[in-house]
Structure formats: C-alpha cells, structure tokens
Amino acid sequence: PYxxxxxxxxGETLSANPPxxxxxxxxxxxxxxVEFSPEPTFPREQTTRLESPYMLACPTVPxxxxxxxxxxxxxxxxxxxxxxxxxxxxxxxxxxFPDIGxxxxxxxxxxxxxxxxxxxxxxxxxRAKQEFGDDWLGxxxxxxLQASKKKLLPEPDFLPDRKDPRRRALYQQTFRTTRxxxxxxxxLAEEFLLTGEPLAGQxxxxxxxxxxxxxxxxxxGINHNDEPGTEVVRYCPTVYDRVYSLLTAEEKRRCxxxxxxxxxxxxxxxxxxxxxxxxxxxxxMGYYLPDLLEASLxxxxxxxVEEMLRYTMLQLWSPFYPPYGGNDGGWTEGPxxxxxxxxxxxxxxxxxxxxxxxxxxxxxxxxxNASRYKLYGNPPYFQMAPFGDGQEHPAxxxxxxxxxxxxxxxxxxxxxxxxxxxxxQGMRALLFDTGEVVAKPPYDLPQGHAFHDVGLAAMHxxxxxxxxNVAVLLRSCPFGSISHxxxxxxxxxxxxxxxxxxxxxxxxxxxxxxxxxxxxWETKASNSVLVNGxxxxxxxxxxxxxxxxxxxxxxxxxxxxxxxxxxKDRLTQxxxxxxxxxxxxxxxxxxxxxxxxxxxxxxATYQFLLHALNKMxxxxxxxxxxxxxxxSRCRVDFxxxxxxxxxxxxxxxxxxxxxxxxxxxxxxxTVEPVSATASLIVIQTHRAGQSGDLLTPSVETGEGCVGxxxxxxxxxxxxLFRTDPEAESVGLGGLVTNAQAGSVCTQNGKVR
Numbered sequence: 001p002y003x004x005x006x007x008x009x010x011g012e013t014l015s016a017n018p019p020x021x022x023x024x025x026x027x028x029x030x031x032x033x034v035e036f037s038p039e040p041t042f043p044r045e046q047t048t049r050l051e052s053p054y055m056l057a058c059p060t061v062p063x064x065x066x067x068x069x070x071x072x073x074x075x076x077x078x079x080x081x082x083x084x085x086x087x088x089x090x091x092x093x094x095x096x097f098p099d100i101g102x103x104x105x106x107x108x109x110x111x112x113x114x115x116x117x118x119x120x121x122x123x124x125x126x127r128a129k130q131e132f133g134d135d136w137l138g139x140x141x142x143x144x145l146q147a148s149k150k151k152l153l154p155e156p157d158f159l160p161d162r163k164d165p166r167r168r169a170l171y172q173q174t175f176r177t178t179r180x181x182x183x184x185x186x187x188l189a190e191e192f193l194l195t196g197e198p199l200a201g202q203x204x205x206x207x208x209x210x211x212x213x214x215x216x217x218x219x220x221g222i223n224h225n226d227e228p229g230t231e232v233v234r235y236c237p238t239v240y241d242r243v244y245s246l247l248t249a250e251e252k253r254r255c256x257x258x259x260x261x262x263x264x265x266x267x268x269x270x271x272x273x274x275x276x277x278x279x280x281x282x283x284x285m286g287y288y289l290p291d292l293l294e295a296s297l298x299x300x301x302x303x304x305v306e307e308m309l310r311y312t313m314l315q316l317w318s319p320f321y322p323p324y325g326g327n328d329g330g331w332t333e334g335p336x337x338x339x340x341x342x343x344x345x346x347x348x349x350x351x352x353x354x355x356x357x358x359x360x361x362x363x364x365x366x367x368x369n370a371s372r373y374k375l376y377g378n379p380p381y382f383q384m385a386p387f388g389d390g391q392e393h394p395a396x397x398x399x400x401x402x403x404x405x406x407x408x409x410x411x412x413x414x415x416x417x418x419x420x421x422x423x424x425q426g427m428r429a430l431l432f433d434t435g436e437v438v439a440k441p442p443y444d445l446p447q448g449h450a451f452h453d454v455g456l457a458a459m460h461x462x463x464x465x466x467x468x469n470v471a472v473l474l475r476s477c478p479f480g481s482i483s484h485x486x487x488x489x490x491x492x493x494x495x496x497x498x499x500x501x502x503x504x505x506x507x508x509x510x511x512x513x514x515x516x517x518x519x520x521w522e523t524k525a526s527n528s529v530l531v532n533g534x535x536x537x538x539x540x541x542x543x544x545x546x547x548x549x550x551x552x553x554x555x556x557x558x559x560x561x562x563x564x565x566x567x568k569d570r571l572t573q574x575x576x577x578x579x580x581x582x583x584x585x586x587x588x589x590x591x592x593x594x595x596x597x598x599x600x601x602x603x604a605t606y607q608f609l610l611h612a613l614n615k616m617x618x619x620x621x622x623x624x625x626x627x628x629x630x631x632s633r634c635r636v637d638f639x640x641x642x643x644x645x646x647x648x649x650x651x652x653x654x655x656x657x658x659x660x661x662x663x664x665x666x667x668x669x670t671v672e673p674v675s676a677t678a679s680l681i682v683i684q685t686h687r688a689g690q691s692g693d694l695l696t697p698s699v700e701t702g703e704g705c706v707g708x709x710x711x712x713x714x715x716x717x718x719x720l721f722r723t724d725p726e727a728e729s730v731g732l733g734g735l736v737t738n739a740q741a742g743s744v745c746t747q748n749g750k751v752r
Contacts, residue, residue, distance in 0.1 A: 003024055003277055003278060003280075004022055004024045004276065004277055004278075004279060004320050005022075005024065006022060006023050006024065006072075006081070006084065007019075007020070007021070007022040007319045007320070008021070008070070008084060008086035008319070009084065009086075010082075010084040010085055010086075011084075011085060011086070012084075012086045012087070013086070013087045013089060014086060014087065014088050014089065014092055015092055015093075015327060015365045016092050016093050016094075016095050016362065016363040016364075016365075017062045017063055017088050017092050017093065017094050017095070017096075018058060018059040018061065018062050018063045018088075018095075018096055018097075019036075019058070019059075019063070019070075019086060019088070019319075020056055020057070020058040020097075020314075020317040020318050020319060021034045021036075021050070021056060021057045021058070021070060021072065022055065022056045022276060022318055022319065022320065023055055023056070023072040023081065024055055024276070024277040025055055025074060025277075028055075028274075029074035029075065029076075030053065030074075030075060030076075031051055031052065031053045031074070031075040032051070032052055032053075032054075032055065032057070032072055032073070032074055032075060033049060033050070033051050033072065033073055033074075033075055034049070034050040034051075034052070034057045034070060034071075034072045035047050035048065035049050035050075035070065035071055035072075036048055036068050036069065036070040036071075037068065037069055037070075038066060038067065038068055038069070039069065040069045040083055040085070042069070042071070051075065054274075054276060054311060054314065055274065055276040055277055056276045056314060056315075056317075056318055058096075058097040058314060058317045059096065059097065060096050060097050060098070060099055061096050062094045062096050063088045064088070065088050065089060065090040066087070066088060067085060067086075067087050067088075068085065068086055068087070068088065069083050069084065069085050069086075070083070070084055070086065071083050071084070093359065093362035093363060095317070095358060095359060095360055095362055095363040096358065097313075097314065097317050097358075098313075098356045098358055100306065100309060100310040100313070103355065103356060104300060104301075104306050104309070107297070107300060107301075107355060108300060108301035109301070111241065111244045111245070112193060112241050112242055112244065113241060113297060113298070113300075113355065114238045114241045114242070114294065114297055114298050114351070115350070115351060115354050115427060115431065116193060116354075121193070124194065124430060125194055125195065125196070127430055128194045128195070128430060131429055131430060132429075136195075137195055137197065140191045140195050140197050140200055141197055141199060141200075143187075143188075143191075143200075144188060144191070144197060144199040144200040144203050145199060147184060147188060147203045148199065148202075148203045148206075152206070152207065152210045153177065153178065153181040153210075155214045155215075155218070155219060155220065156174050156177070156178065156219050156220055156225070156228060157174075157219060158218075158219045158224065159171055159174070159219075159224065159225055168510060168511075168512065168513065169510070171225065171227070172510060174225060174227065174228060175227035175228060175231075178220075178227070178228045178231055179227075179231065181207070182211075182231045182232075182234075182235045183235075184207075185204055185207040185208065185211075185235060185239055186204075186235045186238070186239060187426065188200045188201075188203050188204035188207070189201070189204035189208075189238070189239040189242040189243055190242065190426055190427050191426075192204055192242060192243060193242045193427075194426075194427070194430075201242075201243050201246050202246065204239055204242070204243050205243045205246050205247065205251075207239075208236055208239045208240060208243065208255065209251060209254070209255070211232060211236055212236065212254055212255050212258040212259065213254075213258075214232075214258075216232075216258050216261040216262045216265070217261070217265070220232060221262075221265065222262065222265050222266050222269055223265060223269065226269075226283070226287075229262065229265075229266070230266070230283075230287045230288075230291060232259070232262050233259070233262050233263055233266050233291045233292065233295050234287070234291045234294075234295075236255070236259055236295075237259055237263075237294065237295035237298035237299050238294055238295075238298050240252075240255050240256075240259070240298055240299070241298040252302065256299060256302050256303050259295065259299060259303070260299070260303045260304075260305075263292060263295055263296070263299075263303075263305065263308065266288055266291070266292060267288075267292060267308060269288070270284065270288040270289075270292070275288075275289055275315050275318075275321075276315065276318060276320070279318070279320045279321065279323035280323050280324065280479070280482060280483065280541075281483070282333070282337070282341075282483055282484065285321070285322060285323050285324075285341070286340070286341050286344050289312055289315050289316075289321075289348075290312075290344050290345075290347070290348040292308055292312045293309070293312035293313060293316075293348065293351070293352075294348075294351060296308045296309035296312060297309060297351070297355065313352060316348065316349070316352060316360055316363075317360075317363065321345075321364070322341065322342075322345050322364065322366055322367065324341075324454070324479065324483070325366045325370075325373070325451075325453050325454050326365075326366060326452075326453025326454070327365035327366060327369070327453060328366075328369060328372075328373075328450075328451040328452055328453040328454070329365070329366055329367075329368070329369025329370045329371070329372045329373050329451065329453075330366075330373050330377075330451030330452075330453045330454030330455075330456055331370070331373050331454060332388075332454045332477055332479040332482075332483070332485050333388050333389070333483050333484040333485055334385065334386070334387050334388015334389060334390065334391060334484060334485060335373075335374060335377060335378035335385040335386075335388070335390075335391075335395065335396075335397065336385050336388060336389060336390025336391065336393060336396070336484075336508075337388060337389060337390065337484045338370075338373065338374060338378075338397065338400075339374075339396050339397030339399075339400045340400075342367070342370050342397075342400050342403075342404070343399065343400040343403055345364075345367060346361070346367070346400070346403040346404065346407055346432070347403070347428070347431075349361040349367070349407070350407070350431050350432070361407050361408070366453075367404075367407075367408075368408060370404060371401060371404045371405075371408075371410050371412060371413035371416070372412075372449060372451075373451055373454075373456070374395075374397055374400075374401060374413075374416065375412055375413070375416055375442060375463075376449045376451075376458035376460070376463070377451070377456055377458050377473060378395045378397070379395060379416075379460075379463060379466070379469070379471070380395050380398070380416050380419035380420045381395065381419070381466035381498055382394065382395040382495060382500070383395075383498075383499070383500050384493075384495075384500045384503055384504065386473060386475070386491075386493040386503070386504035387456075387473070387475045387485065387486065387488055387491065387493070387504050387526075388484050388485050388486065389484035389485075389508045389511070389520075390484075390508050391504045391506075391508075392506070392507050392508065392660075395420070396420075397420075398416065398417045398419075398420035398421070398422025398423075399417070399422050399423070399424055399428070401413040401414070401416045401417040401420075401422065402414065402417040402422050402423070402424050402432060402434055403424070403428065403432045405417060405432075405434045405437050406431075406432030406433050406434045406437065407432060409436075409437055410437065411437055411438055411439055411440035412440055412441075412442050412445070414434055414437045414438070414439040414440075415439040415440055415441050415442070415464075417434075417439075418439050441464040442463050442464050443462075443463075443464055445463070446552050447459070447460045447461065447462065447463050447552070447582070448460065448550075448552035448557035448580070449552070450547055450550035450552075450559065452546075452547050452550070453478075454477050454478070454479065455475060455476040455477035455478055455479075455489075455545050455546055455547050455561070456473065456474070456475050456477070456547075457473070457474045457547055457550050457557070457559040457561075457578075458471065458472075458473050459471065459472045459473075459474075459552075459557040459559070459578075459580040461582050461583060461590045466497070466498040467497060467498060468497065469495070469496075469497070469498075470494070470495070470496045470497070470589065470590040470685045471494065471495045471496075472492055472493070472494050472578065472580050472592055473492060473493045473494075474490070474491075474492045474547075474559055474561055474576065474578055475488060475489065475490070475491050475492070475545070475561075476489050476490050476545030476546055476547055476561030476562060476563050476576070477489060477544065477545050477546075478544050478545070478546050479541070479544070480537075480540050480541040480542055480543045480544045480566075481521070481536065481537065481538050481539060481540050481543045481566070482539065482540070482541055486520065486521050486522070486523075486525070486526065486538070487521060487522055487523045487526075487535055487536035487537060487538045487540070487543060487566065488504070488523060488525070488526035488528055488536075489528065489536055489543065489544070489545030489561070489563035489566040490528050490529070490545055490561040490562075490563035490566075490574060490576040490596075491504065491523075491526035491527045491528040492527050492576075492578070492594075493527065494592070494634060494683065494685075496632045496633070496634055496685040497631065497632045497685070497687060498632070499629040499630055499631075499632035500613060500629065501612065501627040501628075501629055501632060501633075501634050501685075502527055502610055502611065502612060502627060502634070502636075502683075503527075503611050503612060503613060503663065504525070504526060504527070504611070505519075505520075505525040505526070505611035505663050505665065506519050506520030506521075506525040506652075506663075507520060507656040507657075507660050508520065509656050509657045509658050509660070510657045513656075513657045514654045515652060515654045515655060515656045515657060518653060518654045519652055519653060519654055521538045521539070522535055522538060523535025523536045523609075524609065524665075525611070526609065526611075527609055527610050527611060528563070528609060529574065529596060529598065529606055529607065529608055529609065530606070530607035530609065530667075531567060531570050531571060531598075531600060531604050531605075531606060531607075532570075532604045532605055532673075533605075533607060534570070535567075536563070536566035536567055537566065537567075537568060540566075542565065543565065543566040543567075543568075544565045544566060545561055545562060545563040545565070545566055546561070546562050547559060547560070547561060547562075548560040548561070548562045548575070549740065554582070554584055555581065555582060555584055555585035555743070556579060556580050556581040556582050556585050556743060557578075557579075557580040558577075558578070558579055558580075558740070558741050559577075559578050559580075560575055560576070560577050560578075560740070561575070561576045561578075562574070562575055563576065569601055570600060570601060570602075570604070571598065571599065571600055571601070572599045572600065572601055573597055573598060573599035573676075574596070574597070574598055574599075575596070575597040576594065576595075576596050577594070577595040577596075577597070577721055577740075577741060578592065578593070578594050579592070579593045579594075579719050579721075579741055579743060580592050581593075581717070581719070581743055581745075585717075585743065585745050585752065586715070586717055586745055587714075587715050587745060587747050587752055588693055588695075588715060589684065589685050589686055589693070590685055591682070591683070591684055591695075591710065591717060591719075592682070592683040592684075593680070593681070593682050593683075593708050593719045594679065594680075594681040594682075594683070595678060595679060595680055595681075595706075595721045596608070596677075596678060596679040596681075597676075597678050598676060598677050598678065598679075599675065599676040600675055600676070602673075602675070603673035603674055603675050604673050604674070604675075605669060605670045605671065605672070605673055606669070606670045606677055607667050607668070607669045607670075608638070608644075608667075608668040608669075608679060608681075609665070609666065609667060609668075610625065610627075610636065610665075610666040610668075611663055611664065611665050611666070612627050612629075612663065612664045612666070613629055613661070613663060613664070614627070614628055614629050614664065615648070615650065615664050616648055616664055616666055618646050618648060618666070620645075620646045622637075623637065623638035623639070623642070623644055623646075623668070624636065624637050624638070625638075625646070625666060625668075628688075630688075631687050631688040632685070632687065632688075633685065633686050633687065633688060633690075633691065634683055634684065634685040634686070635683070635684050635686070635691070635694060636681060636682070636683050637681070637682045637683075637684075637697050638668055638679070638680075638681055639680040639681065639682060639697060639698070639699045639708065640678060640679055640680040640699055641670055641677050641678070641679060643670070643671055643672075644668045644669060644670060644671075645668070645669050645671060646666065646667070646668050647666070647667045647669070648664060648665065648666050648667075649664070649665050650662040650663065650664050650665070678706075680699055680706070680708055682697040682708055682710065684710075693712075693713075694712065695710035695711055695712040695715060695717060696710065696711055696712055697709070697710045698710075698711075700718070700720075700732055700733070701732075702720060702730060702731050702732030702733070702735075703727070703730055703731045703732075704722060704723060704724030704727035704729075704730035704731070705720040705721060705722050705723055705724070705730040705731070705732050706720070706721055706723055707719050707720035707721060707732045709732075709733070714747050714748045715745065715746070715747050716745070716746045716747075717743065717744075717745045718732055718733050718734075718735050718743060718744050718745075719741070719742075719743045720732040720735055720737070720741065720742050720743070721740070721741050722739070722740045722741065
C-alpha cells in the first residue's frame with residue numbers, strides 16, 4: 001500500500017517525452033540498470049542503457065516518436081524484470097532531464113541564484129517597481145524598520161513525551177509562532193533582493209543568524225518537531241542566497257554548517273520511505289522534496305549538496321509527481337489542501353525552469369488540468385469545500401489559480417481568481433505574470449465533469465452563476481481513505497443557489513484530535529451508507545471506490561460510483577447510480593435521482609446518511625426530508641426502500657477542539673436485516689416560496705428496469721435505471737433505451 005508501480009506501464013502512451021522510468025524494487029540496492037529499445041529482444045546496437053542509484057531514471061535527451069520496450073534489474077544481478085512496452089507520440093511536450101554536472105558548474109559562481117541572478121535581477125527590479133507602485137520602496141523601508149524593532153523569537157521549548165495529551169496542542173502552538181517569524185524573514189530577504197534596501201537585508205540577516213544559532217538537533221530538529229525543523233530548511237537557505245553579500249566569511253560558515261546538518265537529517269528522514277516508492281505522503285511531496293531542492297540550489301558550491309540536488313530534481317520528472325491524482329487533474333486530498341499543494345508544485349516548477357530553461361511545467365498532465373479540479377469541484381462561491389480536511393471552510397485557492405493561469409495561460413483559472421478577488425504578492429506576482437491572460441467564465445465548458453483519477457464527479461446546472469447553479473458532487477476515490485481524505489466513498493454533497501444544503505460534515509481544527517479521528521474521518525460524517533451501523537475503513541489505502549461510469553450531456557449527467565471494496569468483506573455490492581437533470585431537460589429546476597444497489601455478505605440493516613448546517617424538517621410517514629438555508633431549499637423523497645426509520649440530531653459524538661457551530665445529522669435506517677436492498681431517492685431543489693412548483697414522485701417498474709415518474713402541472717418526467725443487464729433494451733412508459741439509465745420529459749404531452 002501507499003506505493004508506486006512500474007512506469008511506464010505496459011501499453012502506456014506517454015504524455016511527455018522522454019519517459020521517466022520508475023521501478024519500485026522490493027529491496028533497496030546500490031544501483032539499478034534500465035534498458036529500452038524499439039525491439040523487445042533488446043539488440044545491443046538498438047538498446048539504450050541507463051544506470052541510476054535510485055529507483056527511477058530519466059534520459060537527458062528526448063526519444064524519437066514510436067513504440068519502445070523497457071526492462072530493469074539491480075546492478076550485479078542476472079535476472080531482468082518483465083518487459084513492458086510504451087509509446088512516444090509525436091505531439092507531446094519534450095522535457096528532457098538536465099545534465100546536473102553542467103548545471104552545477106554553471107551556477108556555482110553565481111549569486112544570487114534562487115529565482116534571480118545578476119543577469120536577470122535588473123529587469124526583475126524594474127518590473128517590481130511597475131507592479132507594486134511608486135511608493136513600494138517606501139513601504140519596504142517602513143516594514144523593515146518595524147521589523148527591526150521586534151524582539152527575536154526565542155528558541156522553542158522541547159515538546160513533551162509523545163504519550164502526553166498536551167503534546168498535540170503544544171505542537172500546534174509552536175508552529176503558530178514560528179511560521180510568522182520565518183515568513184517575515186523570507187519576505188524581508190525577498191524585498192532586499194527586489195529593491196536593494198539595506199535595512200530589509202540587514203533585518204533578514206539578523207533573523208537568519210539567530211535561527212542558525214539554534215541547536216539543529218535540539219527542540220527544532222526535524223526528528224523532534226518536524227514543523228519548525230522543516231521551516232528552517234524551507235526558508236533559511238534561500239535567505240542565505242539573497243543576503244549572501246551581507247554575510248562575513250564566518251557568518252557564512254555558521255550558516256552552512258547548521259543548514260547542512262538540518263538538510264542531511266531531512267534527507268535521512270525522507271529516505272526511510274523514498275519518494276520514488278512512497279510518494280503518497282503529504283510531507284514527502286510538499287515539504288521534503290521542494291524544500292531540499294531549493295535548499296540544494298541555494299547552498300550549492302558552499303556545501304556538498306550536488307547529489308541531493310540531482311535526487312530531488314529527478315523526482316519532478318517522475319510520473320508520480322505530483323502524486324495524489326492523475327492525468328485528469330484531480331486531487332484526492334480535497335480542495336483545501338489542493339490550494340497549498342498545487343502552489344508548491346507550481347513554484348517548484350518555476351524554480352527549476354529559472355535555472356535550467358527546461359519547461360518542466362509542461363511535463364505533468366495533472367498540473368495542466370489542475371485548475372479544472374478546483375473549477376468544477378469547488379467553484380469560487382462555494383461556502384464549503386468537500387471532500388477532505390478543511391472542508392468546513394469556504395472556497396479558497398484564488399492565488400493558486402492565478403499561478404496556474406500564468407503558468408498555462410488558463411483563462412478559466414483567471415476567471416476563478418478574479419471572482420475571488422485574488423492577487424499575487426511579491427515575487428510570485430513577478431514569476432506568474434497573468435497580464436496577457438483574458439479571464440473567461442466557463443459557460444462554454446461542459447457543465448458536468450468527471451475526474452476518474454480521484455473518483456470525483458461534479459455536476460452543475462450553470463457553473464458560472466451562483467444564483468442559479470445547483471451542484472451535486474459525488475466522490476468514490478481509488479486512493480482510499482488516506483492522508484487528508486476520509487472514509488467517504490460514494491458520498492455526495494449538494495449546493496443550491498449559492499448555499500450548501502447537503503453537506504460533508506465535521507471539522508478539521510487539529511489533525512488527529514478526538515473529533516477529527518472519531519467523526520470527521522468516519523463514514524458516519526458523510527452522505528454515504530452504513531452497514532449495521534458501521535462504515536468504511538479509515539486511513540486505509542485499500543478502502544477504495546471508483547467511478548464506474550460517467551456521461552455528460554446538455555440535458556443531464558449520469559454517474560455510477562462503486563464503493564463495495566471500502567467495506568472490506570461486509571458488502572459485495574455498493575453501486576450508487578446518480579441521474580442529474582438540468583433545467584433544459586426538466587423544464588423547471590434541476591432534479592436528482594439516486595439509486596443505491598446494496599448487497600451484503602450476510603443479512604444486514606442499512607443506514608442512509610444526510611447532513612446539513614440547519615435543522616431538517618422530517619415527514620417520516622411520507623419518508624420526506626426538507627433542507628433549507630436562507631432562501632435555498634431542497635426536498636428529498638426516499639421512495640425506496642419503504643419502512644425506514646428516521647432519526648435526527650445536532651450533536652457530535654465527540655465535540656470539536658474549538659467551539660464551532662453544530663451540524664445536523666440524519667439517519668434513515670432499514671429495520672429488518674436483508675442480504676440486499678436498493679434505494680430510490682429523489683431530490684428537488686427550489687427557492688423559498690416556490691415549493692408549489694415541485695413535482696410529485698412515484699416509483700414505477702418497467703421492462704428490465706425500475707424508475708421514477710415525477711408529475712405536476714404540465715410536466716411529466718420519467719427516469720429509469722436498468723435492472724436487467726442482459727436485455728437488449730429496457731423500457732418504462734414511453735421511454736425505451738439500450739442504456740444503463742435514461743430520462744424523458746414531456747410538457748403538455750410533447751417531448752421536450
């Protein structure tokens with residue numbers, strides 16, 4: 001689990017050239033050999049041989065388009081791996097790996113070198129004047145003067161023993177004091193770089209020398225307290241590069257000595273689970289890799305870091321970087337962590353491009369499509385951010401979307417950022433120039449989109465318009481319930497007219513706190529299903545879901561999530577089939593119909609879960625639940641199974657760490673244990689005062705199918721789900737189709 005597989009996979013078509021070969025060996029060896037050839041027999045004259053001390057290798061030149069075969073073996077052994085074939089298309093980006101020896105020789109005499117060098121600095125400073133206004137230098141001086149009057153942050157105390165219940169809160173308290181101090185130091189050094197203002201440089205230097213006076217193996221050592229230990233490596237080497245001209249030889253020696261110790265300890269911590277084999281850990285991808293890469297560039301020539309530079313930079317060419325998604329652009333940790341992580345990836349790409357002139361940002365299909373995940377999965381007006389840690393917060397990430405707009409010329413990303421009034425500050429504003437990118441609202445894009453890589457389906461009625469849009473998100477994720485994600489396979493959330501109505505429940509506040517662990521992580525906090533009152537496995541790579549089907553049209557969308565594996569051996573089937581109908585089809589507001597097909601290994605009861613910010617109104621006899629928030633409403637009719645019991649509470653089993661609003665939790669449960677059951681749930685949205693426009697739903701059985709008929713006034717909407725997999729076609733009323741699901745709407749007797 002949590003592990004890569006060999007890439008390129010057999011039969012894979014590359015999205016960038018050349019390939020990066022990944023071969024996760026069972027045991028770490030001193031070195032490995034990779035061979036690739038157009039011929040599966042690997043004739044010597046047509047075979048290229050690479051040797052690498054790591055479990056990945058990348059050519060320094062692009063390959064000619066065509067079909068290739070590759071294999072690998074540890075050095076000193078006779079047995080080769082299986083032979084795998086891959087194809088290099090003609091139209092993919094060419095992004096060869098740079099020659100590190102040549103890069104080191106070129107950069108060694110240059111200072112500064114992190115994002116700017118003596119050749120580019122004058123133009124960068126001129127751009128900064130234009131970007132930040134005539135009074136910018138004055139502001140820099142005033143802020144530097146204010147900073148110089150502040151006391152230096154004392155070296156943090158040691159944390160108590162890991163079994164001490166106070167440790168987690170004190171850990172959080174420490175990084176909440178160190179982060180602002182480190183951040184201000186980095187800002188001062190950046191402003192010194194961009195202005196040459198002496199006071200800013202001297203104040204950055206004062207803080208740098210203070211931090212390197214801390215014991216690198218003490219209370220801020222990475223093996224004792226990883227947050228400040230990481231921050232030292234993240235910020236101090238770049239500050240060192242920027243104030244280099246202000247440091248004496250002795251001060252440089254002290255900096256290099258301290259930072260080298262810290263970097264080696266970070267590298268050793270990382271190598272316990274090397275990224276090329278274990279990329280699915282937040283600190284591996286977002287801390288150790290980019291921090292060591294930038295630190296190595298900054299200290300190169302003053303410290304023995306060339307091997308560290310080669311190793312970290314090579315990871316950027318891996319098909320598993322970034323790790324928590326795939327070519328669709330999805331992100332399994334959720335929108336909240338997407339913002340921070342994606343900004344780190346974009347910044348790291350820019351850093352490498354600034355010293356190599358290699359367009360590394362073109363290599364990752366995930367990054368090229370990353371803005372779509374945020375656009376569809378967490379529009380700028382969303383007041384919550386399902387699914388994942390931080391989902392209780394409003395949509396953010398405007399600055400990250402601006403970075404993507406600048407990196408890829410993405411007009412939709414810029415629209416998103418402008419809707420949030422996002423603005424880049426400092427060096428980022430200069431690196432990610434969006435001046436020539438024209439913002440474009442996504443009216444012309446399909447209003448439904450699936451990210452099969454992370455199992456997210458996003459269905460909107462009118463995505464760019466918060467006042468009119470109704471959105472349903474369904475999550476069924478192949479990555480399981482790992483990292484900042486939850487045991488919420490086949491969960492959904494619903495927003496209507498700018499309000500979150502059916503929500504992903506729970507608070508983040510403090511990672512691993514009792515509320516976080518015993519509620520937010522659990523299936524019971526999601527809009528999914530329990531079996532005998534039990535949910536899916538938490539923190540489990542194998543508790544997977546998947547999108548089995550997704551189709552989108554102007555009229556509506558159809559998606560199937562398969563989450564049986566998430567329940568281990570308790571379920572043999574959990575297919576959640578969702579039909580989302582847009583106003584163009586319904587002649588009114590959107591309609592959502594859900595059919596859950598559940599089968600258990602043993603007879604069981606099933607609990608259908610829904611959550612809300614406000615109290616729900618329950619009509620148990622009708623199996624009807626109404627959600628409301630401000631002027632937004634939705635009515636949920638449980639048409640099947642019948643005989644459900646309804647229970648609602650606004651209490652969490654374990655309270656959040658900090659005071660937070662209660663949320664409301666509904667459980668609709670079957671009573672008698674059965675081996676299999678199926679639901680039919682109809683959701684209709686409306687605005688306050690318009691409940692009279694809702695249609696009346698009823699269950700209908702057809703030929704090889706089951707469905708729902710909704711009637712009222714002049715409209716008649718039929719939705720069917722196939723139940724006979726062998727039938728050539730299925731039919732309900734006047735609707736006949738060979739599809740898995742279908743719908744027809746008539747108005748005044750005429751098909752719309």
